[in-house]
Amino acid sequence: MNIEQLNNVAVKMVTPGQGLLAADESTGTIGKRFDSIKTKSTFDRRRDWREMLFRTEDAMRNHISGVILYDETIRQSAADGTSLVELIKSHDALPGIKVDMGAKPMAARRGETITEGLDGLRDRLKEYYELGARFAKWRAVIEISNPDIADGVTPSWGAIKANTHALARYAALCQEANIVPIVEPEVLMGGYHGIQTCHDVTENVLKTLYSDLYEQGVILEGTILKPNMVVAGKRCPVQPSVDEVAERTVQVLKECVPSAVPGIAFLSGGQENVAATENLNAMNQIGGFPWNLTYSYGRALQQSALFAWAGKDENYDAAQAAFNHRARMNGLASMGEWSNELEQAG
Ligand code: 13P
Numbered sequence: 001m002n003i004e005q006l007n008n009v010a011v012k013m014v015t016p017g018q019g020l021l022a023a024d025e026s027t028g029t030i031g032k033r034f035d036s037i038k039t040k041s042t043f044d045r046r047r048d049w050r051e052m053l054f055r056t057e058d059a060m061r062n063h064i065s066g067v068i069l070y071d072e073t074i075r076q077s078a079a080d081g082t083s084l085v086e087l088i089k090s091h092d093a094l095p096g097i098k099v100d101m102g103a104k105p106m107a108a109r110r111g112e113t114i115t116e117g118l119d120g121l122r123d124r125l126k127e128y129y130e131l132g133a134r135f136a137k138w139r140a141v142i143e144i145s146n147p148d149i150a151d152g153v154t155p156s157w158g159a160i161k162a163n164t165h166a167l168a169r170y171a172a173l174c175q176e177a178n179i180v181p182i183v184e185p186e187v188l189m190g191g192y193h194g195i196q197t198c199h200d201v202t203e204n205v206l207k208t209l210y211s212d213l214y215e216q217g218v219i220l221e222g223t224i225l226k227p228n229m230v231v232a233g234k235r236c237p238v239q240p241s242v243d244e245v246a247e248r249t250v251q252v253l254k255e256c257v258p259s260a261v262p263g264i265a266f267l268s269g270g271q272e273n274v275a276a277t278e279n280l281n282a283m284n285q286i287g288g289f290p291w292n293l294t295y296s297y298g299r300a301l302q303q304s305a306l307f308a309w310a311g312k313d314e315n316y317d318a319a320q321a322a323f324n325h326r327a328r329m330n331g332l333a334s335m336g337e338w339s340n341e342l343e344q345a346g
Contacts, residue, residue: 006222014263039311
C-alpha cells in the first residue's frame with residue numbers, strides 16, 4: 001500500500017470546482033433509465049450513451065475529477081476503438097470502478113439488505129488496477145422504516161453493523177491494491193419519515209462506519225466518503241428548507257467524520273437535479289469544515305442529458321449541452337458559488 005499515492009488520488013477526486021460522475025449503473029439499472037426514454041438497452045447503446053458523456057469536453061476537463069464505471073464499461077471501447085478508460089484519462093479525469101455486487105435481501109430481516117461482493121474481491125481489485133481504476137465504490141443501503149417495504153422499525157442494528165463491517169473490509173482490500181475506496185452508506189430517502197429520523201439514522205450509521213474502518217485498519221487519508229444528505233423522506237408531508245438540509249447535514253458530518261478524510265462526495269439519491277445542486281451549494285456557503293464537500297452524482301448529473309438525448313443520434317449536441325450545464329452548476333456549488341441566476345442563464 002502506498003499511502004501517499006492513495007492520498008494524492010483522494011485529494012484530486014475532490015478538487016474544488018470538480019466532482020465525480022457516477023456512471024456505474026448496473027445493466028439492470030441502466031435498462032430502467034433507458035426505458036424512461038423508450039430506448040432499448042443494448043451493449044452498443046449503453047456504450048454510445050456513456051461515450052457521449054465522456055466526450056463532453058468542458059464538463060469532463062473542468063468539472064469531473066473522476067468517473068465511476070461499471071464492469072462492462074471499464075472494458076469497453078468507444079466507436080472509434082479508443083478505450084473508454086483512455087477517453088476519461090485524456091481529460092485528466094480518473095477512472096474508478098463499482099466493485100460491489102449489489103444489495104441483496106438480508107436473511108431474517110425483511111425489507112433490509114446486505115451488500116455483497118467481498119468474496120474474490122482481492123483478485124478483482126488487482127485486475128481493475130491493471131485496467132486503469134484508481135478508485136472504487138461500494139454502496140451499502142440503509143432503509144428507514146417504511147411500512148410499504150419492511151416490518152417494524154428499521155434500520156435494525158444488525159443491518160447497520162453488517163453493512164458497515166462489509167464497507168470496512170472492502171476499504172481495507174482496496175487500499176492494499178492501491179485503490180482509493182469510496183465508502184458509501186446510503187440512507188434511503190424514499191419513505192414517509194421526517195428529517196429528524198434521517199438525521200438520527202445517518203449519525204448512527206456514520207459513527208458505526210468510522211468505528212469499523214478503524215477496526216479494519218483503514219487509513220482515512222486514502223478514503224472518500226459518499227453519504228446521503230440529511231433530508232426528509234420523499235413521502236413525508238413536511239419538507240425541510242434548503243437551509244435546514246444544509247445545516248443538519250453539516251452538523252451530522254462534523255459529529256461523525258474525522259478531519260483526516262480528504263473529502264466527502266454526496267450521492268443525489270433521487271433528489272431533483274437543481275435541488276441536489278442547491279443543497280450542496282448551501283453547505284459550501286456555510287463552510288468552516290475540514291474536508292472538501294462535492295458531488296458524486298449519478299441521476300442528478302445525467303438525467304437532463306438523458307432526456308435531451310432520448311436515444312437519438314441527432315440529439316447528441318443537446319445532450320452534451322445539458323450535461324455541460326449540470327456539471328458546471330455542480331462545479332460552482334462545490335465552491336459555494338452557484339446561484340439561481342446562473343442556473344437560469346443556462
Ligand atoms: P445517485 O446520485 O443517482 O444517487 O447515484 C450515485 C451513486 O453512485 C449511487 O451509488
